[in-house]
Amino acid sequence: MNPLVRLMKLLKPQLPLMLLGTLLSIITVMANIGLLAVSGWFITIMAIGGLSGVTVNYFTPAAIIRFLAIVRTAGRYAERLLTHRATFNTLAALRYYFYTRLEPLLPYYRVNFKSADILARLQQDIDELDNFYLRVLLPTLVALFTIPLVGWGVSFISPDLALVIVGALLIVGFVLPILILLLSKKRARQQAKLSSELKIELVDGVASMRELLVYQIANQYQLSINHVSKNYHQAELHLHRLHALATALTFLAINATVFASLYLLVPLAQTGDLKPEFVASAALLILVCFETVINMPLACQILPKVHDSAARLFEIIDKPIPDVGGDTLVTTGTIEFNHLNFTYPDAHSSVLNDIDLTIEAGQKVAIIGASGAGKSTLVNLLMGFWPIPQSNQGLGSTISGNLKPGITINNIDLNDLNIESLRQHIALMSQNSHLFHATIADNLRLANPNATELDMREVCTAAGLIDFIDELENGLNTWLGETGSGLSGGQKQRLCLAQVLLRKAKVLVLDEPTKGLDRRSEKTVINSLFAQLEQSQQSLVLITHKPLMLQKMDKIIVMDEGTIVAQGDHNTLIETNDYYRTLLNYF
Structure with missing residues (x-):
């Protein structure tokens, strides 16, 4: 079974909390988009009213803005509270689950397990699984649900602009992350492997420091550590460069979409087919709607690490426990x-x-x-x-x-x-x-x-x-x-x-x-x-x-x-x- 599928099954007890956190995240994102869209529209009509002397009803837009601001603030706080609570509960449950499955194996496989390797798996790999919900699953669910809602909302302004925005969101949210995933997959696995090797080397080295000094091989040990560390940081640097590339391309996509909106909407405003206040509203909406997919490149970069960490943990607990012992109680004897x-x-x-x-x-x-x-x-x-x-x-x-x-x-x-x-x-x-x-x-x-x-x-x-x-x-x-x-x-x-x-x-x-x-x-x-x-x-x-x-x-x-x-x-x-x-x- 795929490690991520097994991981999802382990997270099932936290599913209600995770879904509620996801719902609050979607509400918060949509409230933020609505807030800037309405604010752009409101500022524009107030400016137009001031220049033309036309009376403007500012009570209703102001009330909507206040409501959306309260929803965004309260929703963000509640979303952070619930998603992090779900993450902490998940982390505690995973540690307990893997420890209870590992403990019965140790008497039998102690000769095969290195203590440093077990430490790396129980600490580093489980910490990596900590990212699964907060940085992989949650951004993906938010993107899947909010992109159609954004497209539907923008279609009331301009169907053509809605297609442009949805296309840009799909590119930034899925096409670009998948490309980054393919480019970083090998390096991410290499980094995870090197991180484990580095931790094992450090733990074993500290435990054996006296022997290293007595036999005068501390310098060779240090060279070995430096070699692993250098390769690890090279892999990490490569991943950071890919993340920086994804951030730059996302920034370009956002600005290109804003210019596209001006290209599509300004002529409509000039011909009277679209009220001019919606031009500014659409521009602000575009700037903030990319919040729905902004974390997807990082999610796809983290996904291979989560997969490999889960695979390493399941690999160790899937070892068969020997069938030892029966029901007879021990009595003193030869x-x-x-x-x-x-x-x-x-x-x-x-x-x-x-x-x-x-x-x-x-x-x-x-x-x-x-x-x-x-x-x-x-x-x-x-x-x-x-x-x-x-x-x-x-x-x-x-x-x-x-x-x-x-x-x-x-x-x-x-x-x-x-x-x-x-x-x-x-x-x-x-x-x-x-x-x-x-x-x-x-x-x-x-x-x-x-x-x-x-x-x-x-x-x-x-x-x-x-x-x-x-x-x-x-x-x-x-x-x-x-x-x-x-x-x-x-x-x-x-x-x-x-x-x-x-x-x-x-x-x-x-x-x-x-x-x-x-x-x-x-x-x-x-x-x-x-x-x-x-x-x-x-x-x-x-x-x-x-x-x-x-x-x-x-x-x-x-x-x-x-x-x-x-x-x-x-x-x-x-x-x-x-x-x-x-x-x-x-x-």
């Missing part, structure tokens, strides 16, 4: 990976191969391996971020007794478990956990909305953060900046750990929880964490390379290229596995 194989959609090679792993309730298991070994994929599958493919179910039940290949919790297949229940049962702390621009308490309540201040203090104590919080003037009510600015890297990590502990899940999945901590702080956090685990009997799945944590684990899983190559406790692996020793020495 987690088993039964000869699991997994390949990401559209990938050519398998990420996990014949994973056979058992995690008993209350057991502490570490997963280690080089980057790309499959650790994060294993965790994502356990969290239900990707469905276990049916191909795993077709491997038969002879591999491991009566268990089918896949993942089970308490002997129930993960695909049959309720996803919300699963994520209440298992809490994940990833390396890219996000902190919001809110208070420390608000960020903690995201993990558990019903948490009391005592609960929050307990988990902050376990995470080694409570001393820092008590030193703050507002304590837990201290505001954090964007992404937790105001906290050090280690403090952010401990706050994210406190969030996970506050969930009170039966299974904790922690990805490098002590990253960014010095050795003393790390030891304090580890001791507090494991003391709480012993007390709560929670299971722990840990991704880490810190020997201090590995020594406390019941079992360590060593992965390489999507395969488990060894498993056992720390002391056993140190003695028997060269790859394990190599990993510890490397990290």
